[in-house]
Amino acid sequence: MRGEKVLPDFCAALWPEEQTPENLINCSECGLNKHGSRMIWGEGNPDAPIMILLDNPGAREDRENKPFICGTRQTLQQAVHQVGLSVDDLFVTYVLKRKPTRSYDKDKTRQICMNHLNQQLKSKQPQLMVCLGNIAVQSFFQNSEAEVKLLRGKIHMINGLQTTVAYHPLAVRRRPNLWPVFLEDWKLAADHYFHSE
Template sequence: MAHVARRTAAGRDPGAGAETAAPLVPSQPTLPSLREAAAGCRACPLWERGTQTVFGVGAARSDVLLLGEQPGDMEDRAGKPFVGPAGQLLDRALEAAGIDRSRAYVTNVVKHFKWEPRGKRRIHQKPDAREIRACLPWLEAEIAVVRPEIVVCLGATAAQALFGSAFRVTRERGRVVASPLAPRALATVHPASILRIPDQTQRQAELSRFIEDLSAAARLLG
């Protein structure tokens, strides 16, 4: 795995000089041991504001791994990824595409909710490069354990974590490509972006495109 090879035993990425979670990853990881280790992760400051680490969920061997950006407000409180409105839309789209979510592994690049207060609400903030880099060893370990046939990146943050900052979802959307961490990967939009479209007709059209993207992954799995 390309990212792992560049890390030192001290958990630093020599290209960036930032602390990462690498020292916390068990030497012979399983999903339960990774989840337990990640619960105490302090590799970046996001743990100070998040309610808890929101680790991935799903079978230890899954053909498809669904990768989002970070947990949202509801996920932070529940301790599980994609349980809010975006997760509900994802469930409907997966069903329409012929992918059984119960047989998929679902996770995020960043495992803590990054937010800022706005009145009584907690408003999502995009994780920065340091926070993504710090959290990346958890994702690498998850993929190594789950060994999915395809990783479906939901949104730009997920896709760029896998392919680098030059990757553009708008250019590569829906196309199955080789991945450094799994045999295949596919990038599409994050379901939350569909929910933010105010026009109902446009929102439905974007949902249809989203289902088409997921269907491409389903066809690959047979």
């Protein structure tokens, strides 16, 4: 994006992936297994106090199958680094555990895949949930009309979890004027976490 700050090398890193549970690697319930993308259970620290929810995994490998940092992860890493959080504080997961590559029944698929997220929440019990983008917000808040712009800037209690929301990193990359707002929302998350320790 124009005027984008360069991410320091020490935080532009491939965060470790958490292995998908053996019994779910070949999950075919939602049909995304036919899209040819692999299942991504999550990345970062599996025992982290802060769980980040995105809509679906971005690209992991380039055309030569070499791992790389996609724009979503780069922007996310830049923001969390600037507010004093590290990979040890964070676990990133997704509403859909596979990247869709063609059209699909969005509502039905998200509903099915939320079962995986509920399983993760039960086992991980994070202190704070951060939903990035309207799809993550609508799925987690179970409200198809929920919007980041109306919910950001405060802590909500959702499903028994303290939850905050922010714009999707790709939206921030497309609209650089959102960067200060994105940073503000991450500062709220970091301050809330540091003060609750």
